[in-house]
Amino acid sequence: MISRAHTVSFQGVEACPVEVQCAVSPGLPAFSIVGLPDKAVSEARDRVRSALAVMSIALPSKRITINLSPADLPKEGSHFDLPIAVALLTALEILPPEAAEETLSLGELSLDGTLVAITGALPAALAAAEQDRSLLCPKGSSAEAAWVEATPVIGAASLTEVIRHFTGKGVIAPATAGEVIETASDKDLCDVKGQQVARRALEIAAAGRHHLLMSGPPGAGKSMLAARLSSILPPLTPQEALETSMIHSICGLIEAGGVSRSRPYRAPHHTASMAAIVGGGRRAQPGEISLAHNGVLFLDELPEFARAVLETLRQPLETGDVMVARANAHIRYPSRFMLVAAANPCRCGYMSDPARACSRAPACGADYMGRISGPMMDRFDLRIDVEPVPFADLERSRPGECSASVAERVARARAVQAERYAACDGATVNADAEGRVLEDVAELDTDGRALMLQASDCFGLSARGYHRVLRVARTIADLDGDAGIARDHVAEALSYRMPQ
Template structure:
């Protein structure tokens, strides 16, 4: 007897429906075709034990299973439940009158219980798009998949629950989540707050501008100046994620199997990889590609602490994703693309000793040693960072001041207003949401300068020997400063402030 059961494979952040054809005929043997990997080939042992322990048998006949499309590589143990149900129906051990209306996925334990799978959200989205009625999956993943409306999502703990459902004896009910109400109820603030930061008012201003326009920023200063403390608090002033951003971010974390929150993610991700990370772990890849840290930080923040300590080739692979806001991983037989629209926040010491060329510093390095240390970071990468800012040590009178600084809540209100202005400006552009994403045409249209501003920028370009990319960065940052003031035009004082935030381009700053 021939039967068809449906599963799904995830490539990148999108799912593809897999048709599992099970044919049972005279003879002996178990033949699994359709480019399965070793984990799927081993499923016969798990399925045999699970069926026996639940009162069923693996037929002693010739079992042929085809996973179509046959030229698409399938991987992982999530097809165990799909194959087992197909075998039971094909051998007439259970009924399966409506089996073709459901997607079935799950890894089987030997006792028939189910282990969680990866990529439940993109699978559920694809199932809805293709008109399936429901989706059976392990209970651990049910809240993640139930985000998708108009799809019956059944969280099950054991293969017997699935069998009982198709036999008409089951009591399992679909999980229903009101995605919008759940999402908007949980838009709380992270634990870190800018009110904890003593002094550093100028740096807070830079962080506010970076958050308002989605700009990349690098903080340069001695140990203990507060670089990491400031970076960790950036999330608290970013605008809340939209429902669209939350879905995008949740899909990526679902595919990677690193979804910590139950259901839809409501906080922007903050990723802080160690400086020993490999380039594959940072941008994604592997024999079977998985998203890297830059994709896990999509719609959030990627914090690289002590930037010069990262291997140079690791930093260089970020250059293209920083520009294109996506990363494409190519293999011989397929190509996957992961979104990677993140804010890069980097911190570093100005020299090997950690201090500027200052006679009052505990240790001092010469300008030459500082420059050699800075040269660990390539010019093209620094060009892609919009804001460079020096962070100096906080004096004692500021540290001992008991007064609370401005809270993240107040800063976030200004940032959100600036982002709303940008949302209106780019409303007709599906791929542009804030100023940092503008291309050259947008800059020409929305950052038009008067003669005074042009002259000021021209002098800065000539004196600092800035690149064309740095020119664009200055205009983008100036546009954000104008948005924070609700100014329609970019004026000369906006340009002047934006130029100040290119510390690494200024001659003599090393000492």
């Protein structure tokens, strides 16, 4: 008799269906697992054997073979423990075959039969809903999985509870979803004194999800401004929250089963490796750019990052996803994020400060900023110089406009864009507009077109740079509440695009 259970194998954020087949046949006593299992999956036989022994269930003196189908799909992770146990218990006629057939299960077993929380419960629940099956998972992961309302989620604390549930002796009630986490930022733009140009650029970047580069000497406030960007961004929409939570679920970053509506803010150190930023490693895990999906990726000291790491960001910035290629698999992760970067003008940082003249200027600045390639620099929609505010002005300045007021304008601009791109596939904000869609929504008047042509001749704008100026001008018009793009909007957009 061949018994079957169902589970999933994670390939990126996709949960691929896997059928766990169990055969108990005559022969020398053995317990083998086949179907490209990794070390964690192969060790499941010892955990399953120990968990069954705790419940006084003895394995027969026969040959037990577990096949994970499809056999050519790599199987990784300890979440295969529970489906292997379910298939084996079904083969031993302890569990009814119908229950195993109608359920998708995943979970790690302790030696005493306790079920340990696992990663990836949310995408597994989506896979269960697509297969029209219920989901069986550890109790610690059930609140996360229950966000998928299309399938019932059963959270069990131990293998004993699983047996009692399937045999009708102790039915487990379906799990309830965790709470929506609303994380209020403790950083406010009112803390920033002066820096009107930088504040305006930050507002435009937040309204249209444009990439921003801030350059200035140490202590000018670049990192302070970037840290307050989250306070003016609108909360995630339900669809965006689901996309982001699926990535965080794979990495085990969802706490207490709650789904956050706050946009991710990731700030990796400049010593981070390419695999850490882009994704990869032995199990091809998501990188920082995917963890920042629908949020902000802040790269402080941009020229200090390895050249190869920065160059790998060029494609995700354009396409909104990243392909992690391995010899045995190609895994795609979504990575549509807002890139905010900060850089000193030179290695010492004081090239533009007359009080601390750089002895190697201007070669020092050219060499330092030259670490950022032209194509990478061309992908920044907004490039601004952040000059330090004199101490006397700091003493006299009043607190700036608070984040709540700026966030209201950003939310209104985002609402206009959501309505504008409602019928467009793949575009939600102005930064996504391209091709015919961009031409329709960013049509310039006569004066604006003349100014754009003049600027193209003076600054030598590339086609990419030209389109990015159009997108920024469209966002500025949205913030002003104007349906069309005037010459003033184009002029302001061009002012943020410093010549390379």
